[in-house]
Amino acid sequence: MMKKLLSILFLTFLSFHNIFAQQPDLVVIPDDPALSIRKPGEIYHGQSFVYNIGNAVANPSILKYYLSTNMTFDSSDILLGQDYTLGISPGQDSEDGAYLVIPPVKGGMYYMLYFTDADGVVSESNENNNIAAVSFEIQTPDLVAFETSVGIGTVSPGQSKNINYKIKNVGNIAIGPSTAKIYLSTNGSLSSDDVLIGTKTTSSLGINQIEIITNLSIVIPSSTSIGNYFILIEADANNDITEYNENNNIDSTLSSFFVDVLGEPDLTADPFNISITSLCNSCSFSLGTLGNKRHIISKDASSLSFQQIIIDNNGTATSGNAKINFYLSVDGVLDTASDFKFPTSVGISIIQPGSSAQASYTLFNTDFADFSFGNYFLIMKIDGDNQVSESNENNNIFNIPITYQQSNIVNKPLLNGLKNSLVGEPYNLYIYNFNGKFVDKVLVKDVNSENEVLKNLPEAIYILNSINGSRKVFFKR
Template sequence: MFDNALPLDINPSTLALEPQPANSLLPDSRMNSDFILNSISEQKNFETILEQFTGLSNSLAQQTQLVSNDSLIQAGKPDLVINKMTTPTSATVTSTINFNYTIKNQGTASTGWSGGYTSFYLSKNLTLDNSDIYLTDDYSDTLAAGASRSESTYFYLSSDLAIGNYYILAKADEYNYVEESNESNNIFAKAITIQELPKPDLVISDLTVPSDAVGGDYLTIDYTIANQGLGSTDWNGSNNKFYLSTDATLTNSDIYIGSDYTYSMEAGTSQNSSAYIYLDETITTGTYYLFAQADGDKYIAESNETNNLRYKTINITEAPKPDLLITKLVAPQTVTAGYSLDVTFTLRNKGDASTGWYGSDTKFYLSQDTVIDANDTYLDQVSSYYVDPDTSSTEKASIALSSKLAGGNYYLIAKADGNNDLVEKNENNNTFYTSIQVTPSLDGYSSFNGYGLVDAAEAVAKALGQNPFPSVPNLGGKNWGADLIKAPEVWAKGYTGNGIIVAVLDTGVDRNHADLSSNIWHNPGEINGNGIDDDNNGFVDDYWGWNFNGNNNNTMDGHSHGTHVSGTIAGVKNDFGVTGIAYNAKIMPVKVLSDSGSGSDRGVAKGIRYAADNGARVINMSLGGGNNNAELRAAVEYASSKGAIVVMAAGNDGDSTTMGHYPAAYATQWGIAVGAVDKRNNMADFSNRAGGTNLAYITAPGVDVYSTVPNNKYDTYSGTSMATPHMAGVIALMLSAKGTLTDAQVRSILISTSENSPTASQTNSLSAFLSPVDMELTQSQFTGAATNTQPTWTRNDSEKSIFITGETVHISSQYEYEQASLTSFDQLTGLVFQSQLTNKEII
């Protein structure tokens, strides 16, 4: 609008008569920019106002000479100045300045639609130039001639701003939005001093330490930290550090012993604190300066960075230390490779401190001399706990010797604190040795793992009188068990178990499982469901085998164990699930245990005879117990005489021998006893060992085995139950290659081709079984070892029974599934396992 817009109470009769100042004339197009008419539209707006209040016509408005091409009125101009600014005389960096200022239009015309922007700068002088520091700007609305307005704004002083004296320069109409009558009077200045932000200053104002301390013990340090600066530490606390020095100057070579944290502090305050510091037992005895350093990490910017230290002297004495040595070592003069070496030794602590809870690991070596070095053979270690000062402990160990150990004369060396876990008074007296003679193993048998890992490729090749089959690529993934025992090498030669019946004496089999259904045996001499014993074998409608627990023909698996075992033996080779070791063999379901896992040893014996009489060439028994039963023994012998090979789980008790576990102990004469290993061919903690009595004990994969379970599902189980079907599958492959093999021949071939045999191929090594990925170390699934808890046995002579592991009543003649524990503690074996299954009845 016009700068001289009329007030609403204007008298229109006098409008034309008012003398017009010279500068109110409006220029025509020939005049220069010193004159201004905002717009023709503003002219028309003004004429409209006139009409509203006077009813005058356009011709009358023209008579006022407001607009004419020939008679022009000169316009006035605004003139903006800052005439007041209330900024502080001083401020600190990182502070925000809120202030007021007054802008005035001392010109003769309004600023129009905008009062422009006022900008603020920090300058070292009164002249605004490009070197000055921009602070902020503030917008002003329209301002009438002669009017002024008080405005407020703020700016922030950056932390990187140099301290010193400045001027705050305020410049009105910074961007020249307003055309003014005077463009040189827009700047207003006010002095300000920029000061440094007040800083804290942390000192250790008091320090109390004991005059004496012992290495290997804790030290209490009491101290006071004070902030004697002018500023707060804000949210920062102080990490105060402590050192030991041999002089009064703290350097990088001094011993850092610990720290203590104190929280944020306002200026002029202090805090008392105590630090509980452990003095390492390796610290040399002597007198030290104990330094306390405030703000030890230098996180806080202080006004004085040179006064953070305070020290006191302290005398460090030697820590009591244990001193372990072997004072006696008793071992047989002669031992056979592959068998256990039983030793007794005395461990003495002649020091003045206990070994503590971590105790000592005594390690054993076989050496050609009396000095332990990299050429010696490490055997085993025995842990001893809390050996107190000036006491002795007599320990025993049964050390498994490799069947591949070369015969000869050795020194058996025992080394106390074999892992150097303890700091001892004397680190040079830990060893003790005695002479021993090792007789070489003639057949490779080991009391630890029998004849070692089965090798399907070499076994089948030897059955055919051929050289070991060449290696093929691993299947990988969940088929690692087949890779480990070299089953794919046998498949590549065309031997897949075709024509071989494998009886599974277990909880039954889910014959409808998609990965098993085409490989389930049915009795060819029986018509299903006609109620007649068609083949006169004494069992009516045993079309799908027989249930010796319920004395009926229902062989379905209401548990899961038998189905899992069956998938490992003969899971169908397809594009899903699992592939069995003998994936073209047939599974004969023989149910000898109920769905809850109980049954009798008589039922198992009958199941063995049924399988042998009805064409089974391999009988898988992933079960066992502690009773040497004549009926069961006779059944095993009977099956072997009929050409069937019995394959028996070694047991999950973690025992040093399988000889107390039946029917596996019958492998001294018939069939194969099977121990469990993991994917790296390490013996499973839960697996019973072979023991000192030579029997056909061979190992197979039994840890984290993936296989079929009922209702078209799959799961991962562990146990010698899972190792046994791997072995059964290998024997089925052997028989599919050469069906005339007898029990004695199968035993002989497996023994001579397994890992430990002197005649086994040298390619039978872990690196030949596993892919580079599988060779990587993985955490064991088993989180404990045998404890001192002993099983509780009660006798029930009314029925010699077989139970699945985990039944609450433990019977002296009991048999169990050889599946590893599912709960945290197995009351029968004392072993702790990681749970893999969901059935809580089983352990």
């Protein structure tokens, strides 16, 4: 109150010197001389007093508020608001105010210009004292996406691509987390027909801090048509942050990549190339020749081992990374909701078209500790998590009949088998190479004829499986 009284006395003194001019003279004094720090989007209540230091009544006028980079008004200054000033008698004042929104501008030092009689409707004795300026700082974040890139090479719908990008806060204030969106585009410019293929949270960033994203795996939608595409990154895609520049949030890859709609992988396995051992001595080494036998695992110390699983890619495109999952089922029909999934999976690396990968897996008696004794089916599913979009999704599942029993003492019918072979009853001999890959199936009548078969094979180590059991032989001419 004392401040206002002193200002009135001072202005009254000044008006005394203009007593003979018979003209009003308006000046403005901001009521908040220190705006301090502001942010875009904040609401500021601008308050001021307009004094008439002239010697004539001032007609009503308009007080306008401008945002400026200096203390001098020009046409580039930003109008933030205005207030109506009533007529003012000599030596009197009018208290004015308006609610002003700080606009999205680049961070830095600014001035709030209080411009009384901004439209020049009052003829004054001094037209050069109508503006007062108050300095303050605007703190503004500004996110920029840049250096977006994608791995080279053709990709098929449903497959993944690794992308890289950077997001930097070029503003003058730290910011919290935001959301970046990833689009598939045909022309490198974001439009309504571009396809959203991923989102990722951008961490909090300090001033000039950069978040670097490398090898982010993004799946190309299975509905994508053949053609060339770009990857777009949009920083602050949900507009969580009020930025100085909202037009620098999008970045595109410099070059496109090709999507071939015709190429798809197809992961499967040949049962003859799935080699299993267990307590069952009469069971074939190969799943393809297991027949009606059941592999055995007991509560006592024992295991069921997939010595070799050869996974083939019979498709026309490279497969991505995948897993082999194993389930325990009572009926041999996979139901992921009710069948027990063993916690350990087997990873499958990328497989080129026409190529194979090899894996192995072992289940121990402790893995069955929570189950009742009896007959089950062990189900093996290639690409168990459906990570790879394949041309054939119906050849990934394989059933292995098993028996879980109390003791590891089992019947051994090998003597009967050997007896049959000695009297000349024909039986099948299955031949595998040293890595367990199926080589041939031959009808033989005894052990001697088994050895004769080897003479037609190249020198190597072989695994022979028949009713006489399994044996490893080294054949040399």
